[in-house]
Amino acid sequence: MSRKKYSAPVANAKVSNYMNIESSYLSSIISDLWVSCSNPSPQAQFRLFCFPYAGAGSTIFNSWSGLLLPEVELYLVHLPGREKRIKESPYKQLLPLAEVLAETLNPYFDKPFAFFGHSMGALVSFEVVRSLQNRFSLGPVHLIVSGKSAPHLPSRHQNIYQLTDDELVSESERLYGALPKIILDDPELLKFFLPIIRADLALVETYQYISGDPLECPITVFGGDQDNSVNEDELSAWRDYTVNNCSLKIFQGDHFYIQASRTALVQEIKKALCK
Numbered sequence: 001m002s003r004k005k006y007s008a009p010v011a012n013a014k015v016s017n018y019m020n021i022e023s024s025y026l027s028s029i030i031s032d033l034w035v036s037c038s039n040p041s042p043q044a045q046f047r048l049f050c051f052p053y054a055g056a057g058s059t060i061f062n063s064w065s066g067l068l069l070p071e072v073e074l075y076l077v078h079l080p081g082r083e084k085r086i087k088e089s090p091y092k093q094l095l096p097l098a099e100v101l102a103e104t105l106n107p108y109f110d111k112p113f114a115f116f117g118h119s120m121g122a123l124v125s126f127e128v129v130r131s132l133q134n135r136f137s138l139g140p141v142h143l144i145v146s147g148k149s150a151p152h153l154p155s156r157h158q159n160i161y162q163l164t165d166d167e168l169v170s171e172s173e174r175l176y177g178a179l180p181k182i183i184l185d186d187p188e189l190l191k192f193f194l195p196i197i198r199a200d201l202a203l204v205e206t207y208q209y210i211s212g213d214p215l216e217c218p219i220t221v222f223g224g225d226q227d228n229s230v231n232e233d234e235l236s237a238w239r240d241y242t243v244n245n246c247s248l249k250i251f252q253g254d255h256f257y258i259q260a261s262r263t264a265l266v267q268e269i270k271k272a273l274c275k
Helices: 013-024 059-067 094-104 120-134 167-174 187-205 232-241 262-274
Strands: 035-037 046-051 070-077 113-117 142-146 221-223 247-253
Touching: 013 059, 035 059, 035 167, 046 059, 046 120, 046 262, 059 070, 059 232, 059 262, 070 262, 113 120, 120 142, 142 262, 167 187, 221 262, 232 247, 247 262
Parallel strands: 046 070, 046 113, 113 142, 142 221, 221 247
Antiparallel strands: 035 070
């Protein structure tokens, strides 16, 4: 499926510098438009595909590789509209994105694999698993979701993507935490990245769950005890989406506990895959 190019001009050199900093982490041995792996390991038992949250790129997971090896290879999923694909327009609907990902990631499923997604990434990874299961009779050994309520639950924060820029920043900060300081402190950067964040929020907030067969793989659910966007009951509801086991672990922290608790989180992921 072809995607039109993002047409907004890059008016400030600081935007280019920011993109270069982000993309500098993506020098990979295995790399194509949609996926990369900087440390492939033939000895690894599993491949972990990581899906980013709204407004972010997959480099947020880059530091996980050393914590996962040698048992688990880290594969980064690159979505349009960020990092090395910054000039492409981001998807605003979830299901078409999931269908494309199911096809494009398929060649990398030649060893046991698992998915991890945080927030928006949780919904995207879930729908990719459904597409793989329904279309290819294929699935991961584990789905690991974080910081997102179960797919059938209505969002507590509808239509943020339709707010004014100032309102969007304020409401996003209330629910998820502040944007990176480097972006907030520079009007040009903020003006450039807000359409990307808005598109990602539209993808999440317009998503409508369609009833279907439960997943065959186990699901592990993570969350932060101070996350204003989701509570423990909404996380626990993921148990209804698998015929297999479902477990829940709550970390200390807000929506972005995955940064402050990175090492502990990755250890839990590794434990879930390698037990």
